[in-house]
Amino acid sequence: MGCATAWVSAEQVKALQVVESNDTGKSDLKDPRTMLLLVQLGKTLVDRHLTGEWAALRELNVDYEHIERRTTQAKNRIHTILIQL
Secondary structure, three states, rough: OOOOOEEEOHHHHHHHHHHHHHHOOOOOOHHHHHHHHHHHHOOEOOOOOOOHHHHHHHHHHHHHHHHHHHHHHHHHHHHHHHHOO
């Protein structure tokens, strides 16, 4: 649609809001202004489109994190059942 986009770090937005307004609270009115300031300062992240093996590694990492989370859930269930026994 021809719209320009930019990625900014949420941590940078939070830190700049503290500097800008001495407030750590989140506000839907302050966030866009802070994000625009970060873009104007050139503090954007690079949107990388990975291909080939790198794209496959990214997908495998998502699978790995899912399996790791499910393993933790299973261990917690086993622990709870052992305590009940």
